[in-house]
Amino acid sequence: MTNESRAVLPVFERLQQSFVLGKTRTYAWRKAQLDALQRMLSENEQAFAEALRADLGKSETEAFTTEIGFLISDIRHTKKHLRQWMKAQKVSTPVLAQPARSYLQPEPLGTVLIIGAWNYPVQLTLAPYVAALAAGNCAILKPSELAPTSSALMASLVPKYLDGDAVAVIEGDKETASKLLSLPFEHIFYTGGEVVGKIVMQAAAQHLTPVTLELGGKSPCVVEANTNIQTTARRIVWGKWTNAGQTCIAPDYVLVERGCANALTEALTQELRRQFGNQPLKSKDYGRIVNARHLGRLKQYIDGQEIIIGGQCDEAELKLAPTVILNPDIDTPVMQEEIFGPVLPVIEVSSVAEAMDFIKRRPKPLAAYLFSEQQATQNTFVEEISAGSICINDTMMFMANPQLPFGGVGHSGMGRYHGKFGFDTFSHQKSVMKRSFWFDVAIRYAPASARKRYLLKKLL
Ligand code: NAD
Numbered sequence: 001m002t003n004e005s006r007a008v009l010p011v012f013e014r015l016q017q018s019f020v021l022g023k024t025r026t027y028a029w030r031k032a033q034l035d036a037l038q039r040m041l042s043e044n045e046q047a048f049a050e051a052l053r054a055d056l057g058k059s060e061t062e063a064f065t066t067e068i069g070f071l072i073s074d075i076r077h078t079k080k081h082l083r084q085w086m087k088a089q090k091v092s093t094p095v096l097a098q099p100a101r102s103y104l105q106p107e108p109l110g111t112v113l114i115i116g117a118w119n120y121p122v123q124l125t126l127a128p129y130v131a132a133l134a135a136g137n138c139a140i141l142k143p144s145e146l147a148p149t150s151s152a153l154m155a156s157l158v159p160k161y162l163d164g165d166a167v168a169v170i171e172g173d174k175e176t177a178s179k180l181l182s183l184p185f186e187h188i189f190y191t192g193g194e195v196v197g198k199i200v201m202q203a204a205a206q207h208l209t210p211v212t213l214e215l216g217g218k219s220p221c222v223v224e225a226n227t228n229i230q231t232t233a234r235r236i237v238w239g240k241w242t243n244a245g246q247t248c249i250a251p252d253y254v255l256v257e258r259g260c261a262n263a264l265t266e267a268l269t270q271e272l273r274r275q276f277g278n279q280p281l282k283s284k285d286y287g288r289i290v291n292a293r294h295l296g297r298l299k300q301y302i303d304g305q306e307i308i309i310g311g312q313c314d315e316a317e318l319k320l321a322p323t324v325i326l327n328p329d330i331d332t333p334v335m336q337e338e339i340f341g342p343v344l345p346v347i348e349v350s351s352v353a354e355a356m357d358f359i360k361r362r363p364k365p366l367a368a369y370l371f372s373e374q375q376a377t378q379n380t381f382v383e384e385i386s387a388g389s390i391c392i393n394d395t396m397m398f399m400a401n402p403q404l405p406f407g408g409v410g411h412s413g414m415g416r417y418h419g420k421f422g423f424d425t426f427s428h429q430k431s432v433m434k435r436s437f438w439f440d441v442a443i444r445y446a447p448a449s450a451r452k453r454y455l456l457k458k459l460l
Contacts, residue, residue, distance in 0.1 A: 108136030131422025212415030239395025
């Protein structure tokens with residue numbers, strides 16, 4: 001144990017103690033805590049909306065749909081299915097091991113660490129916790145320091161509503177995170193960028209702690225000619241400019257068949273005006289950039305590019321207008337790094353096949369989108385493109401279905417959650433075989449014989 005980790009050690013030990021005493025294991029405790037978490041969110045909806053406006057300029061509607069409402073619906077779904085998820089799952093037993101009963105018994109892992117990111121600061125801290133809690137774990141939550149109002153609100157509300165022997169919020173930056181990472185958690189669930197993901201995985205290796213890494217990357221969006229361009233544009237605008245583009249599954253760039261590039265950029269322009277007006281920097285429905293460093297990074301992306309719409313910036317308010325750029329050089333930073341902001345490159349390609357080739361030659365994205373009315377094109381895309389999630393003819397909507405797991409593949413992350421998948425992430429499926437004494441086949445015992453060998457060969 002290092003000196004650094006001593007500061008957070010008492011909290012960790014308190015939670016460990018509750019876990020060892022079995023406090024978090026019963027259905028009744030988990031259900032009561034889920035109820036309390038739901039109450040915490042609904043009774044403080046306004047406070048959360050204000051915190052999210054302070055941190056990211058989110059509108060009340062956006063705060064509700066993408067954070068508070070999302071979490072409440074996640075909790076409801078979890079409560080509805082929890083008894084079923086907690087049940088042992090029977091499996092068959094081969095003849096050689098008969099008579100016996102075999103089953104998988106889900107069990108909680110212990111005390112887990114959840115490190116959240118700033119872009120959906122409440123959702124990305126509490127949705128993994130819903131899963132960890134449902135699975136019967138104790139947890140330390142470390143919200144992102146880049147969304148300080150939301151972080152402080154969670155730190156003040158969690159102890160008021162939830163069992164302090166089983167959950168704690170520890171606020172802080174990377175210093176705090178690295179202190180926490182030195183402790184022997186049973187699981188670490190990290191959401192954020194790839195560079196820190198590697199640090200988390202390295203720290204976890206010291207204790208052989210398994211990790212879930214919810215990372216990001218460049219999520220592509222392919223548009224085939226002859227699709228319904230108006231609806232395509234509307235859905236791209238929603239997916240890209242919700243939270244001012246600071247969404248891990250936002251379409252990072254568009255690859256459009258040459259024949260409809262003009263129609264698409266015109267439709268995007270119209271749709272942006274319809275959704276955010278002629279002065280998007282003043283729209284109350286349009287969020288801001290998290291800080292000046294990120295704003296500076298985003299402004300550099302559009303320097304010297306062909307801007308179709310947008311480009312205006314309000315430095316004081318940390319706002320950058322929804323910006324569409326056309327055919328940037330693939331070697332420029334905007335096409336080399338994850339954009340994670342309100343800039344959308346539109347790149348012309350000769351065919352969907354060329355677009356797919358482009359995607360396949362790059363790291364596997366967290367999400368991939370295709371707009372096409374051709375069944376064959378849709379099937380080929382789903383078959384050949386590897387991504388955490390794929391959505392055909394829309395953006396981000398798979399998040400609304402708790403039956404679909406959420407997580408990356410390759411460089412976009414490892415592990416998954418949402419609904420039952422989150423419960424499974426925070427559970428160990430213990431294999432159990434129960435035998436009895438009333439019948440004991442002797443062929444496995446010494447002394448060996450040719451007859452026993454013959455029978456064993458038949459039975460195995
Ligand atoms: P961030 O700066 O909020 O960092 C994430 C967390 O890591 C924070 O809690 C922070 O304190 C912690 N951290 C930072 N440095 C650390 C260190 N050296 N050691 C340990 N912990 C450290 O968020 P970010 O990294 O800017 O997030 C943006 C990235 O996250 C993007 O790539 C985005 O795509 C990705 N993301 C992914 C998801 C997802 O669900 N897959 C969701 C949101 C964001």
